[in-house]
Amino acid sequence: MPEAASSNGRTHVGILGGGITGLAAAFYLLRAGVQVTVVEARPQLGGLATYFDFGPFHWDKYYHCVLTSDRPLQTLIEDLGLSEELRWRETKVGFYAKSGLYSVSSSLEFLRFPLLSLWEKFRFGLGIIYASRIPDGRDLEKVSVTEWLTRIFGKGCYQKMWAPLLKCKLGSCREEASAAFIWATIARLYSTRDRDAGQKERLGYVRGGYRAVFTRLIEEIERMGGKLVTGVPVERIESRPDGGIDFVTANGPMSFDRAVVTSPSHVASALVPELSREYVNKLNAVKYLGIVCTVLVLKRSLTPFYVTNLTTDDVPFTGVIEMTNLISLEETGGRHLIYLPKYIAPGDPLFQASDEEVWSLFQKHLSKMFPDLQESDIERKFIFREKLVQPLPVMHYSDIVPPMETGVPNLLLANTTQIINSTLNNNEMVKIARQAVDRILKNAAQGAAIGARS
Ligand SMILES: Cc1cc2nc3c(=O)[nH]c(=O)nc-3n(C[C@H](O)[C@H](O)[C@H](O)COP(=O)(O)OP(=O)(O)OC[C@H]3O[C@@H](n4cnc5c(N)ncnc54)[C@H](O)[C@@H]3O)c2cc1C
Known part of the structure; x- marks a missing residue:
């Protein structure tokens, strides 16, 4: 009927x-x-933000965090009666370069970061402040991302930092992106830095992850007479x-x-x-970018960072996200949860690759980055794929x-x-x-x- x-x-x-x-x-x-x-x-409800049964625990299928500046999202969390479940943590940011892994989590650490010269660091810092003060990025849609980054941050910074980051994040589509894309990324990340605490990053999550948010949303929708099919x-x-x-x-x-x-x-x-x-x-x-994401449940931690950015362009994933450096280990029964995302065009042949083929490609580079990571450290691994994720800016x-x-x-x-x-x-x-x-x-x-x- x-x-x-x-x-x-x-x-x-x-x-x-x-x-x-x-x-x-x-x-x-x-x-x-x-x-x-x-x-x-x-x-299952939840779309791209849904949760997954990783075995010993449930957590978000893809990594999510809440920013201190996320007002409408925090209002929803509040309206669902989940404010008490929101946890905030100081998180660290890492950069992986050919010479090793570096923490760039505070102004002081940035000054010690060996990849850039002192002058390049100065330009980088000024560039970030300048970008974070642009209130509207629409004018930047007229400028290519490469042209803008080179102009604002200088050639050295562009070649050493931004070019590999862009390649990791946008792959072959990076030539098409406008400066508004990188401006929006900078503005969003800068908004979560605590200016009174040496520009340290503070991120949040709801206890129980998005599973808790969706469970409460479903309860509330059904309680008010809504129908979920x-x-x-x-x-x-x-x-x-x-x-x-x-x-x-x-x-x-x-x-x-x-x-x-x-x-x-x-x-x-x-x-x-x-x-x-x-x-x-x-x-x-x-145009959309899709994602192939390997998720590892480990017996040990890989890094002290929530996000490790890659400044080498030969690694087949976009970055390393160690979720358990944001969320408490109580959420995962003591296991360490790592996401290795790779953003690619929906027609990329990687979508046709089997789980074994994806893992063998990712593992080769992961072992190069973390030579002491043993097969026995990996409790479980999962490969997830989505073709229509990120509209290309x-x-x-x-x-x-x-x-x-x-x-x-x-x-x-x-x-x-x-x-x-x-x-x-x-x-x-x-x-x-x-x-x-x-x-x-x-x-x-x-x-x-x-x-x-x-
Ligand atoms: C790897 C990754 C990391 C992310 N990190 C963060 C983060 O840290 N912080 C953050 O805030 N956000 C993050 N996001 C973004 C966030 O997940 C998305 O913004 C959000 O999930 C989009 O929700 P949506 O409901 O608009 O779309 P979707 O989640 O795509 O929902 C659309 C729904 O429509 C359904 N649908 C499609 N076709 C039909 C049909 N014909 N009939 C019925 N149903 C249909 C789909 O199955 C889907 O469930 C991340 C996303 C990914 C993939």
């Missing part, structure tokens, strides 16, 4: 996607008295003559008054035949961003491509989810259709 729109007279909103965006939107819509159904293709991919989205929206699924149609799509743009463009050519072109213009990115209004009445898009002036993160997605909620509530109050552009 089709799901009914507006049963009991309340506006019924369908949300495609049960990641943080879809669930945060559902939570705030329900709090405002709107009826909500979330439809998620995968059996998992393991059901939406195959098509159609508008009805009465202005409502239908999700077509293998289980039959689901009818709503309004709907929000939170999937990646490339998925959205194939789902809605009524979208205008202009809108579809915008959806398809965004190309030149003039704002011009290709699809607006929330899709042009189809009562159908909104709220996804990661709409992050402008920041990096991919949950804080931005909660902000975008709340913008979609505000639009629905405002239009519902005025009795107007949403989604149609004039």
